[in-house]
Amino acid sequence: MFVLLFGPPGSGKGTQAAALASRLAIPHVATGDIFRKHLREGTDLGKLARSYMDRGQLVPDLVTCDLVASRLGEADAGNGVLFDGFPRSVPQLYWLIGHLGATGRRLHAVVNLQVADDLILGRITGRRTCTNCGATYHVVSAPPNTDGTCSRCGAAVVQRKDDSEDVVRDRLVAYANQTFPCLEQLRDRTPIHNVDGVGSIEGVQGRIFGALGL
Numbered sequence: 001m002f003v004l005l006f007g008p009p010g011s012g013k014g015t016q017a018a019a020l021a022s023r024l025a026i027p028h029v030a031t032g033d034i035f036r037k038h039l040r041e042g043t044d045l046g047k048l049a050r051s052y053m054d055r056g057q058l059v060p061d062l063v064t065c066d067l068v069a070s071r072l073g074e075a076d077a078g079n080g081v082l083f084d085g086f087p088r089s090v091p092q093l094y095w096l097i098g099h100l101g102a103t104g105r106r107l108h109a110v111v112n113l114q115v116a117d118d119l120i121l122g123r124i125t126g127r128r129t130c131t132n133c134g135a136t137y138h139v140v141s142a143p144p145n146t147d148g149t150c151s152r153c154g155a156a157v158v159q160r161k162d163d164s165e166d167v168v169r170d171r172l173v174a175y176a177n178q179t180f181p182c183l184e185q186l187r188d189r190t191p192i193h194n195v196d197g198v199g200s201i202e203g204v205q206g207r208i209f210g211a212l213g214l
């Protein structure tokens with residue numbers, strides 16, 4: 001099963017992805033997490049990605065699709081993936097449809113998390129992210145058990161550089177101009193489940209599972 005977890009930055013994709021991927025028994029593939037791993041390791045790809053990420057712009061499609069192609073080539077990803085933050089542009093979407101289609105595979109469902117812009121800003125500026133495992137927290141709604149320390153792995157929890165207010169505004173523009181139009185392209189191809197992303201984390205999870213009939 002190939003499923004897209006779709007929604008603006010801060011809508012809760014990363015928060016919801018682990019439980020959903022585990023319920024569907026498919027790996028969770030978040031392009032943002034993979035880019036951040038390259039950033040930490042200082043690879044050439046990481047250096048290139050950083051120049052875009054720090055400005056709230058999309059990393060170029062060719063680079064991003066190459067990265068996804070190699071991830072999809074790994075043994076665990078052949079029969080299904082939960083994509084989080086990919087595709088993020090119409091060219092990426094058509095690349096993915098073509099890439100899966102070349103081997104008789106297709107997209108099965110889209111979960112579109114809906115959160116209004118005025119809530120997004122508070123969610124992102126309050127977000128804290130584990131420097132090791134990528135787990136996300138929120139200073140108000142979902143703090144780690146111990147301040148500054150990841151409850152999952154014990155590493156330091158920090159604010160992402162691109163989670164500052166001015167960069168968030170540019171990310172929301174990129175979402176509106178480049179990412180949102182994917183939904184229109186998906187409409188006649190793949191079932192889109194619109195899910196209200198506001199409310200408790202458990203409540204949102206229940207709505208996602210319900211929409212997918214799980």
Ligand code: ADP
Pocket residue numbers: 008009010013014031032033035052053054056057058059060064084085086087088092162171
């Ligand atoms: P969020 O979950 O808050 O939306 P992500 O971690 O998914 O943020 O992405 C962070 C940044 O990484 C993006 O602003 C963009 O620069 C880059 N990025 C992630 N995924 C993609 C993608 N599919 N295409 C282009 N750039 C991407």
Ligand code: ADP
Pocket residue numbers: 007008009010011012013014015016123124126127128136137138139141142197198199200201204
């Ligand atoms: P995305 O991956 O879509 O960018 P995240 O899952 O990282 O979004 O969530 C963004 C921020 O909002 C995080 O700080 C997270 O803890 C918080 N958050 C996620 N879901 C909820 C929710 N249902 N209610 C309140 N805050 C939430």
Ligand code: ZN
Pocket residue numbers: 130131132133134135150151152153154155
């Ligand atoms: Zn961690």
